[in-house]
Amino acid sequence: MRELLDDIDRWRNAGKRIALARVVDIQGSGPRGAGAAMAVNEDGEVIGSVSGGCVESAVVTEALAILAGEQLSRVVTFGYSDDDAFAVGLTCGGIIHLFIQPLEW
Amino acid sequence: MTPYETFSSHVRDNSPVALATIIEGPNVGAILVVTPEGAIGGTLGNDDIDRVVTRDTMGELEAGRTIVRHYGPQGQSTPEDLIDTDTVRVFIESFSPPPLMWIFGAVDFTAALARVAKILGYHVIVCDAREIFATRRRFPMADEVRVTWPTPMFEERGERLGPRDAVCILTHDPKFDVPAIAGALATKVGYIGVMGSRKTHAKRVERLADVGITSPEQLNRVHSPIGLDLGGRTPEETAISIVGEIISSRTGREARSLGATDGPIH
Known part of the structure; x- marks a missing residue:
């Protein structure tokens, strides 16, 4: 998240609402470890990344739903192969767990 | 707040x-x-x-x-x-605070190495005793540029160096290299690399012996000639080979192509 602070501060100073997505756990092979982070503002601008590009667009959709109040802060998981799965996965076959919340703290 | x-x-x-x-x-x-x-x-x-x-x-x-x-x-x-x-x-x-990289010698390779080290998240300090070379203007990418000899630098801040940190000695000058190596060996720094040809390295080993550095445990901590054998030439290619060696020495990997090995990737 260190690398996101300048942009986050700029957004905060502009009064933008922000959602923060952080990788909390990885099972199997994953391109980025726990702590990888991205942030999305209410205008849909995105900084950072949480995988090698496999799940970022799905994370943006989730983050915007949380900012819109359609979803609560929660852990989302990508890479499951069962029917509850999201439509996206990691090309390397790993499972990635992210916590997404509004940055209102 | x-x-x-x-x-x-x-x-x-x-x-x-x-x-x-x-x-x-x-x-x-x-x-x-x-x-x-x-x-x-x-x-x-x-x-x-x-x-x-x-x-x-x-x-x-x-x-x-x-x-x-x-x-x-x-x-x-x-x-x-x-x-x-x-x-x-x-x-x-x-x-945690970012890992440290101290680079001794304000040469062309230094600027390239400092740039690559910044990409990897290092806090980079460039150190050279020559005031006209060790300037902020030449190394704007470094976090600090110090005009000093190695020994006072290690006396002042050597205790801060730990296993995640690196000391890269690019000076090519025995009166600078030898105290820098001796200073680095007295710390807990994880990586010590020294630039120079194989011939220079052999001579340097003799000079280190003159100051009492002879044990294999000490000499094995010194990566010299610095870097992986990538065959590169430019300062930028050399910088990549140096940080590649830092990563492989931390992970204990042999730095071969993944296509030529099996086993886990990470």
């Missing part, structure tokens, strides 16, 4: 700080900001859980670990206390 402002000011000051965030259970999204001295902002909902999570987070921060831990709503952490209670999952994320 909000918890975020407290947290971000510590990160910017390169002071160790951790975030403990409830990711499941009551109070999802609640945040506690923790430093090695204790909690300094936010709350997870009650004093009991704050106290237990603060203690655990201080331990994880000390180890530089990022991990999910499980508690009861009042911070219960023993398995029998967790039966028949809600489980609170807490994501503990440690932000």
Whole structure:
């Protein structure tokens, strides 16, 4: 998240609402470890990344739903192969767990 | 200050700080900001859980670990206390200060190495005794440029170097190299690399012997000639080979092509 602070501060100073997505756990092979982070503002601008590009667009959709109040802060998981799965996965076959919340703290 | 402002000011000051965030259970999204001295902002909902999570987070921060831990709503952490209670999952994320890279010698290779090291997240200090070369204008990418000899630099700050850090000696000049190597060997620094041809290295080993550095344990810590055998020539290619060697010496890998090996990638 260190690398996101300048942009986050700029957004905060502009009064933008922000959602923060952080990788909390990885099972199997994953391109980025726990702590990888991205942030999305209410205008849909995105900084950072949480995988090698496999799940970022799905994370943006989730983050915007949380900012819109359609979803609560929660852990989302990508890479499951069962029917509850999201439509996206990691090309390397790993499972990635992210916590997404509004940055209102 | 909000918890975020407290947290971000510590990160910017390169002071160790951790975030403990409830990711499941009551109070999802609640945040506690923790430093090695204790909690300094936010709350997870009650004093009991704050106290237990603060203690655990201080331990994880000390180890530089990022991990999910499980508690009861009042911070219960023993398995029998967790039966028949809600489980609170807490994501503990440690932000350690960036690793250090000291580069001795203000030469062309230095600028390229400093640039690559910044990409990898190092706090980079360029050090040379020659005032006209060791300037901010030549090394704007470095975090600090010091005009000094190696020995005072190590005396002043050598204790700060640890296993995650690197000392790269690019001077090519024995009156600078030898004290820099001796200074680095007296620290706990994880990587020491010295530039020079194989011939230069052989002569340098003789000079090191003159100052009493002869043991294989000491000499094995010195990577020289510096870098992996990539066959590159330019300062930028050399910089990549140096940081490649730093990574492979940390992971203990042989730095071959993944296509030529089997086993886990990470």
